[in-house]
Amino acid sequence: MEKEFLETIHENQNIIYKVCRMYRDSKEDQEDLFQEIVYQLWKSYPSFRGESKVSSWIYRIALNVSIAVYRKEKPIIDNYEDFPENIHPLEESPESENEERLFSALRILNNAEKALISLYLEDFNYKEIAEITGLSESNVGVKLNRIKSKLKILINK
Numbered sequence: 001m002e003k004e005f006l007e008t009i010h011e012n013q014n015i016i017y018k019v020c021r022m023y024r025d026s027k028e029d030q031e032d033l034f035q036e037i038v039y040q041l042w043k044s045y046p047s048f049r050g051e052s053k054v055s056s057w058i059y060r061i062a063l064n065v066s067i068a069v070y071r072k073e074k075p076i077i078d079n080y081e082d083f084p085e086n087i088h089p090l091e092e093s094p095e096s097e098n099e100e101r102l103f104s105a106l107r108i109l110n111n112a113e114k115a116l117i118s119l120y121l122e123d124f125n126y127k128e129i130a131e132i133t134g135l136s137e138s139n140v141g142v143k144l145n146r147i148k149s150k151l152k153i154l155i156n157k
Contacts, residue, residue: 001045001046005041005042005045008045008054008058009038009041011054012054012055012058015055015058015059015062015122016034016037016038016058016062017030017034018118018121018122019033019037019059019062019063019066019118020033020034020037020066021103022066022103022106022107022114022118023066023067023107023114025107033065033066036065037061037062037065037066040061040064040065041058041061041062044061052131052132053128055122056124056128056131056132059118059119059122059124059132060132063114063115063118063132066111066114067111067115101155102151102155105151105154105155106118106151108154109147109150109151112143113143113147113150115133116129116133116140116143116144116147117144117147117148117151119132119133120144126140126141126144129144
């Protein structure tokens, strides 16, 4: 099971990394959040039934952990027992100026807006976003249009 989990994380680590960059400013905080997300994924992996795409499941947990940690401002890992040891955040990748401007603007959004736009940027369709967030498809569309408008203003400042 551990090998399968590690492969799943490796294949989807970009999702986790993007969520971390959206919710945390510093590299150290992003790494801490990455570890907390992976830990929560590890804890819930045995109960993943495959009823949704793996990426949807990872996003749901990553966003929930990010929001919970953001509220608490402290680590939520309570027990490292049986946690795979060879999971590490991605190495720092070079960022373009535009990419940094985008992430700076994304960090200004509230948690709900961050969750919606991150799913949209990962090419989830409205139906999938609705399933992950619990919103209706039409509400997802309305909110995404508002978020896009807000981001245009923030990026062009």
